[in-house]
Amino acid sequence: MKTRDALIAPMANPGDTRLASPTLAEKNTAFRKPLVDVSTRHSGSNEAAVAHYLLAVLDSDESKMADAEKNFQKAAATGDAEYSALAKWSLQQIYASSGRESRPKRSSAPLSPALTPWSPANRPPSPWPT
Numbered sequence: 001m002k003t004r005d006a007l008i009a010p011m012a013n014p015g016d017t018r019l020a021s022p023t024l025a026e027k028n029t030a031f032r033k034p035l036v037d038v039s040t041r042h043s044g045s046n047e048a049a050v051a052h053y054l055l056a057v058l059d060s061d062e063s064k065m066a067d068a069e070k071n072f073q074k075a076a077a078t079g080d081a082e083y084s085a086l087a088k089w090s091l092q093q094i095y096a097s098s099g100r101e102s103r104p105k106r107s108s109a110p111l112s113p114a115l116t117p118w119s120p121a122n123r124p125p126s127p128w129p130t
Helices: 024-041 046-061 065-078 081-097
Strands: none
Touching (some): 024 046, 046 065, 065 081
């Protein structure tokens, strides 16, 4: 995580314990290496899912949407509930931005009045005298 929080500057200020990278591209490359290592070394684990999620975030920041989609899919498939939900939400954002938004299927069959909660048969009795 020190690499993720690195400064983008030619060199760190004296006394600053944070890492420094001269460009954002070099910082992202340095951050990507350990994530790829974790995702391959611990394939199928929650740690790998976290690494895939962070790789997907890097890819989307760099406008590599196809790579981001693949990494979000891997994170959604192998991560715990929290990272899986985050990855699925991010995938939905990618789909929506590219016009591939999945929509629920609509039924063409009309609702039966007897099945609706506001039908007369399902209403509770009125507290007011009629």
